[in-house]
Amino acid sequence: MSLDQELAGRTALVTGAGRGIGEAVVHALAGRGARVIATDLAAEGVVALETAYGGRVVARTLDVTDPTAVEDLVAETEATLGPLDIAVNVAGILSGSPVSDLSDEEWAATFAVNTHGVFHVSRSVSRRMTGRGAGSIVTVASNAAGVPRTNMAAYAASKAAAVMFTRCLGLEVAPRGVRCNTVSPGSTLTDMQRGMWTAGDEEASARRVVEGDTATFRTGIPLGRIADPSDIADAVAFLVSDRARHITLHDLYVDGGATLRA
Structure with missing residues (x-):
């Protein structure tokens, strides 16, 4: 099967889809035949994707920090568009401050999106995927999760937590046919x-x-x-495909070698 049809017949949920890596992930999945529910806190970017792809992309606003909103969206999606086969956690924010200047609000907001949001989405979709015995969840983290960085303590810690959460979830759901992996980009040409x-x-x-x-x-x-956002999106598309059917609990660094895998 050609790559442009390798995800045909599958439905994917992507968070943080309005720009940057999330937008590139939507292009990668839709370009491979998937139907994609593109979500973002801001409507503008995902609406543009819906317009570009017609019925293949459905735009929805979503605040991943709100567990009720996440559960409602997943339930609505499955009731109207069918079972979710794929979920990709991309929504994220960056607070660049030294720890001495880091406010309680910045710390809490960073974890609310980067860690709690991953938990809310992954919990909701994995409950349904395990019942069907199939599914793939990918969390886009960061190479900063594995290597300390100055002025990025909140971001790095939140991404490290998201990586370990995704691996622990993957261990729990693997016997029921659901794969969970992370992609850890390095510096990528995004607004962030x-x-x-x-x-x-x-x-x-x-x-x-x-x-x-x-x-x-x-x-x-x-x-x-x-990196270009498409470099990260291609890694995500591989991990959710059948070509990666025996890969789970994996953290794939896409950073041009920047961390030296230290």
């Missing part, structure tokens, strides 16, 4: 990445990411380029 760069100095900022920064104990990128 650009938000950490010096305004008006994008080229130099990108070069510093590729070359690394010894002052902040950050390695460069051995492959010499910053």
Whole structure:
């Protein structure tokens, strides 16, 4: 079967789908034949995806920090569009502050989206997938979950928690045919990445990411380029496909070698 049909007949839920990696994941899954429920807190981006793909993409607003909203959306989706075969947790936020300046509100908000949101969505969909004996859940985390970074304690800790949660869930549901994996990107050309760069100095900022920064104990990128969101989306599409049918509890780093797998 060609890649453009490898997910035909399957229904996927994607969070954080309005831009960046989430938007690229929608393109990757829909481009492989899946029907995709594209969700985001903001409607604009997912509505544009729905318009672009016609009936193959359905746009919905969703606050992943609200467990009732998540459960209602999953129940509605399964009642109207059929069983969910795939769920991809992409919704995330970044708080870039040293711990001494990190407020209680920033810490709580980061975990509410990056960790609690993954829990709410994965719990809801896995309950249904296990009853059917099949399904695939992928959480998009970060290579910062495995390597300490300055000024990113809240983000890194929340992503590390999401990785371990997804692995623990995967262990519980594997005997019932559900696979759970994580994809951990490094620096990727998204609004989140650009938000950490010096305004008006994008080229130099990108070069510093590729070359690394010894002052902040950050390695460069051995492959010499910053990832495109499609690089991450292609990894997700592989993990939810039958080509990865014997892969679960895996954390796939897509970072050009930046962490040196330390």
